Amino acid sequence: MxxxxxxxxxxxxxxxxxxxxxxxxxxxxxxxxxxxxxxxxxxxxxxxxxxxxxxxxxxxxxxxxxxxxxxxxxxxxxxxxxxxxxxxxxxxxxxxxxxxxxxxxEGEDLVDDRLRLVFTCCHPALRLADRVALTLRTVLGVPTADVARALLVTEATMTRRLTRARTRIRTAGIPYRVPSGPALPERLPGVLAVLYLLFTLGHDADGEPAFADEAIRLTRLVARLMPEQPEVAALLALLLLHHSRRDARRDADGTLLTLDRQDRSRWDAAAIAEAREILAGLPDGPYAWQARIAACHATAPSTAGTDWAAVAAGYDALLRLHPSPVVALNRAVAHGHAYGPTAGLRLLAAARGDGELDGNAHAVAAEAHLTARYGDAPRAAQLFRRAAELAHGPAERRALLDRAAELVP
Known part of the structure; x- marks a missing residue:
């Protein structure tokens, strides 16, 4: 034996x-x-x-x-x-x-220790990239080599960055504690931003899937330790909704599939149900609105059957609450589905007006998508090819080139 x-x-x-x-x-x-x-x-x-x-x-x-x-x-x-x-x-x-x-x-001291560790790693005195790296390495225990690979640097470079971050914590006297009073709502968004970025490192087309799992696990921990903070629960719901599609995001050949081409029967119904339960009764907030928008997609029978007016209204509210070029970009796409490609292209042009989205692959792909819906296939194919040139990873690049080939074989 x-x-x-x-x-x-x-x-x-x-x-x-x-x-x-x-x-x-x-x-x-x-x-x-x-x-x-x-x-x-x-x-x-x-x-x-x-x-x-x-x-x-x-x-x-x-x-x-x-x-x-x-x-x-x-x-x-x-x-x-x-x-x-x-x-x-x-x-x-x-x-x-x-x-x-x-x-x-799960005694109180050790529960507090882990929460202190999260807030210390995510202190605003550290650069965002260093916060992410320190959280991956110290809070999640990800090997330094894997952290370096995720953040596109050498292991030696990552070792030096982690050392500098720890030294910064020590020399700057960054306290090992969870802030209280008015300092907590000031610091919490930074912590949540790091958690979301960690998830994105795993959820992106060419990301490391284990990072997405770890980000959800860590967000669950913070949500359990801070039940009085609704935006933590909202972020957990958002991550669960995005992650529910993980098994349907690629076909048998490994090609990345857009939302309208995914087999929705392969979506994780339990994760979607948990997220909807979390969302029930949560007050408005940036992550709450993002999760509600994601829930509209997750509960629709198809892309065509999505309540696009509700999605557009969600982005309208999110843009008022948390204006950013990315939100404006997604809002343009949603309005393009809800009210026609002309409306979407008009909003997209406004979103790109200040130049912050110049060279952004997702912005070019959004224009290509709306242009295809408008009926100009040659122009849309050209834009998809341009977006592929700007894409960071091979999976995303391949998917964009496939879209271009479908429009103009």
Missing amino acids: TDTRPTAAAQAAAVAGTESYPRIVAALIRVTGDWALAEDCAQEALAAGLERWPHDGVPANPGGWLMTVARNRALDVLRRASVERRKLRDLAVLALTDGPDDGPG
Whole structure:
């Protein structure tokens, strides 16, 4: 009989690492104030699990085992470094509250730790790209090489950027806490923007799908820890609605499919239902409006059967609440479906008037789409080819060129 223990142990370590890594890092950062030490100890604990579990067996509580190993490693390092007694005393308290059989759990302290970690990684003193990278690496435990690949830089460059970000947190005295009072609503949109960008890194045509899953998981965490913040729940609903189409976005050959060509029976009905339940009764807000618009698409029997007037009205409201070139672009497309391509092209021209959408592949593709609906196939094909030249990834480029070929074979 084949011995499957190493495989089972590796799988257990992977699952435990995904679930426990951010908790362990957050707890150790709170106690030691040392980001590098916390991450190193968490990684060493995972490595120890991979080494020992195939032979000793997977412990009853893998997360608790990993926490214990990481904490003990931190104690060893701090003792050797002769760090002040207070930190050692705090780690000893952590040992009493999180024994090897108890695990990190969902106690208030550790729940707060993880939320503090999210807000610290997303602090506005850091550049947006660094916030995203730090969140991927520290909160989600994504390997540095994968973070670098997602953000289109070398691993060495990403290592330096992460080091600078951690140094910035330390030298600038960025507090390891969730803001309160008026500071919370000021900081929360930045956190949500990072979560949405993380999701986009996985949802884009050539993105890493696991990042979308992790973004949803992290947004669920923040929504659970901050139930009084409706825009967090709205963002979760929006991500679920977008992600519900993941299995239908490509055909058997891997070609990217537009919304009107997707097999809607392959959409995730449970995710759509959960999102609609979350949305019920939520107040107006940027993410709430985006989620309502997405729900119009998710619940329609077809693209032709979509309530485009409701979608257009949603974008009207969103543009008033959160004006941006991207919202104006999507609004133009929605009005083109609801009230005819001429109306859509007119709004698109207005949206592009300030030049912010120049060279934007999605803006050119939107013009191509509306031009095709207007009936000018040669011009639309030309625009689709131009959009393909501007596209960032091969899947999106291929889909745009296919559209052009359909119009002018």
